Amino acid sequence: MISARRRAARWVVAVLVLLCAGAGIAPALVELDRQGAAQWFSTAPFREHRD
Amino acid sequence: MTTRTRLTLLRLAPLVPVLLAVQLPLDVLSGAPGALAELHRRAPDVFGFAALATLVAGYAVTPLVTATGARWAVILRRDYGLWTCGFAGTDLLLAAALDPAGWTVAVAGKAGVAAGTLAALMLVPLGLTSNRVAMRVLGRDWKRLHRLVLPVFALVAVHLVLVGSEAVAVVFVVAVTLLRIARVRSVARHLAAWRRLPAGVQR
Numbered sequence: 001m002i003s004a005r006r007r008a009a010r011w012v013v014a015v016l017v018l019l020c021a022g023a024g025i026a027p028a029l030v031e032l033d034r035q036g037a038a039q040w041f042s043t044a045p046f047r048e049h050r051d
Numbered sequence: 052m053t054t055r056t057r058l059t060l061l062r063l064a065p066l067v068p069v070l071l072a073v074q075l076p077l078d079v080l081s082g083a084p085g086a087l088a089e090l091h092r093r094a095p096d097v098f099g100f101a102a103l104a105t106l107v108a109g110y111a112v113t114p115l116v117t118a119t120g121a122r123w124a125v126i127l128r129r130d131y132g133l134w135t136c137g138f139a140g141t142d143l144l145l146a147a148a149l150d151p152a153g154w155t156v157a158v159a160g161k162a163g164v165a166a167g168t169l170a171a172l173m174l175v176p177l178g179l180t181s182n183r184v185a186m187r188v189l190g191r192d193w194k195r196l197h198r199l200v201l202p203v204f205a206l207v208a209v210h211l212v213l214v215g216s217e218a219v220a221v222v223f224v225v226a227v228t229l230l231r232i233a234r235v236r237s238v239a240r241h242l243a244a245w246r247r248l249p250a251g252v253q254r
Contacts, residue, residue, distance in 0.1 A: 024169030
């Protein structure tokens with residue numbers, strides 16, 4: 001049986017993890033939708049610039 | 052050199068790459084022409100490299116302590132983790148603030164960039180819970196939470212493959228894999244036993 005404090009802490013942390021994951025995934029989905037998969041997954045200009 | 056001095060130097064070591072690049076923000080503050088563009092261009096190299104180095108260094112602490120018995124170095128695990136958080140967060144904020152194409156392009160304009168952004172953001176809960184209070188309150192769940200570092204490693208590897216150098220990506224993956232193996236309980240037990248062998252015994 002876990003304490004109420006620990007259960008609350010678990011919820012806080014779970015929400016925090018979800019918020020952070022969402023904050024990373026949301027702009028990625030926006031850009032994927034805007035550019036299309038081929039363009040978004042391409043490595044240009046990074047690869048071309050560095051290799 | 053005393054252990055205390057050595058520890059202090061190791062704790063401050065992550066500052067070195069930042070000090071080497073301190074001219075960049077100074078130029079921005081003094082209003083030098085093109086300083087902002089230069090900061091935007093070089094920040095990923097400075098802070099990205101510093102974040103990567105401290106991430107691996109932090110993960111290496113436990114196996115190194117197991118292999119050497121240098122318990123005094125354990126604090127570096129949290130230190131380097133927090134440095135990683137700070138460097139990755141600074142890199143992300145600078146990119147978002149300075150990219151003329153807009154913040155969504157800056158943080159997620161390409162799959163590789165988005166992987167780096169997600170990795171940096173996933174470090175936030177780890178950084179916020181890297182203290183004794185969080186460890187006490189979360190109990191067993193703390194360890195489970197901090198296993199999030201494994202998906203962070205995977206995202207960093209994707210980031211390196213897609214937007215960094217392939218050679219660095221390979222070195223990173225090999226280093227992290229070896230460190231992960233060294234953390235497996237049976238391997239760690241062997242490492243500790245090897246350390247305890249008396250001098251002169253065939254190892």
